[in-house]
Amino acid sequence: MNYNQIPSPSYVLEEDKLIKNLSLLKRVQDESDVHIICALKGFSFHNVFPLVKQYLHGATASSFHEAKLVFEEMKVKAHTYCPVYVPNEFDEIQDISSHITFNSLTQYELYKSKMRNDISYGLRVNPGYSEIETDLYNPASPNSRLGIPRNLLTDTLPDGIDGIHFHALCENTSYTLERVLESFINLYHPLILQAKWLNFGGGHLITRKDYEPEHLIKILKAFKAKYPNIEEIILEPGSAIGWQTGVLVSTVLDIVPNGDFPTAMLDVSFTCHMPDCLEMPYKPAVLSATENGKHEYNLGGMSCLAGDFMGTWKFENELKIGDKIIFDDMIHYTMVKTSTFNGINLPSIGIWKTDDTFELVQSYGYEDYKKRLS
Ligand SMILES: Cc1ncc(COP(=O)(O)O)c(C=O)c1O
Structure with missing residues (x-):
């Protein structure tokens, strides 16, 4: 990538890396005969939805707006699961969804009279x-509000219910899925026998280097052999689609010498543009940083939040104003969670194409900030 062609700050998706992820996911999908769909909560980069659609089986939404984005930009009906449906949105959600999942029996009872044959x-x-x-x-903790606990269900699926959905993984391997499936079967066997489809949620980090796709394929095939009544198994990863597919390009605007280490003040913010770093928390990789570099810096965000900084990184050379700082793996769970807190502008969004050209697909300004307030 030639960073001089890219405005700072920008999220930049590398098209060839996305295609690599999608190809692996498609292979798993084909070899295990399951459907893999894209979870918008982790990856909503809708400019590339037509590309995603060439490989995957659609997308999953957990709000009305996500379902609408799937319908408009991927041009397929969404698999929709909302923790709770907003009454005046439900009819339109039905028009743009192929599957609808309820989070509670009370939600099912509330919307039962509206259920349609084409969903x-x-x-x-x-x-x-x-x-x-x-x-x-x-x-999936014992007190979770997400998902009906076993003791609230009988041994019969309620009228009109064809599918069972769970989501219990987060950046996990297929070995964890195997153990979740063991518990799922132990608890829900009689209900699984009555279902037509099962959705094993997200959190399958299939595109991470150490993930073993062959093991996943094996357990999915074994599950299908055990339950021939199941016509469709769905996996809905988000992270796995955008995993390691791009960067957040930023620039050093100042270097303040305060404290134990100088801080490079950047034109990005951890709290506004990389909130998972503070929430998880985790320290993102910076491309030019090295383990044994002689010059150690804090990297600080441009908001007034005292905690808008993350640990220290080491560099071979002293940092200077104008240097580019490139945060790695910044495509999933970043732009879907940004805020304009403090009036900080949002990074632009671009694509580094397979023919080595840069395409700027979105940029923001004052109006975007103002419109969210009144
Ligand atoms: C219901 C559901 N499905 C899918 C996902 C996607 O998970 P991931 O991005 O970890 O694959 C999530 C993430 O929170 C979720 O809540």
């Missing part, structure tokens, strides 16, 4: 097992 309906359940240590990201 397949499901219930989200709590599979009773997960291996996610951070509570903030654990949707």
Whole structure:
């Protein structure tokens, strides 16, 4: 990538890396005969939805607006699961969804009279097992509000329900999925026998280097052999699609000498543009940083939030105003979570194409900030 062609700050998707991820996901999909769909909450880069559609089986939405984006930009009906449906949005959600999943029996009862023959309906359940240590990201803890617990269901699927959905993984391997499936089967076997489709949620980090796709294919095939009544198994990863597919380009605007290490003040913000770094928390990789560099800096965001900085990075050379700082792996769960807190502008969005050209697809300004306020 030639960073001189790219405005700072920008999220830049590398098209060839996305195609590589999508090709692997398609291979898993084809070899295991399941449907893989893109979870918008992790990856909503709609400019490339036509490309995603060439490889995957559609997309999943967890709000009205996400469903609308799927319908408008991927031109397919969404698999929609909302933790709770807003009454005045439900009719339009039905018009643009092929599958609708309810998070509770009360939601099912509320919308039962509106259920239609051209839509397949499901219930989200709590599979009773997960291996996610951070509570903030654990949707299957015993007290989770997401998914019906086993004790609230009988041994019969309610009228009109064809599918069962769970989501219990977060950046996990197929070995974790295997253990979740064991618990799911133990708890829900009689209901699985009555279902036509199952959705095993997201969190399958299939495109990470150490993931073993062959093992995933093996357990999916074994599951299908055990339950021949299941016509469709769906996986809905978000992270795996955008994993390692691009960067956030930023620039050093100042270097303040305060404290133990100088801080390079950037034209980006952790809280506004990379909020997971503070929420998880995790320290993102910076492309020019090295393990043993002689010059150590804090990298600081441009908001007034005292905590808008992350640890320190080491560089071979002293940083100077105008230097580019490139944060790696900044395409999933970044632009879907940005804010304009403090009036900080949003980074532009661009694509580094397979023919080595840069395409700027979106940029923002004052009006975007003002419109969110009144
Ligand atoms: C219901 C559901 N499906 C899919 C996903 C996507 O998960 P990931 O991006 O970790 O693959 C999430 C993430 O929170 C989710 O809540």
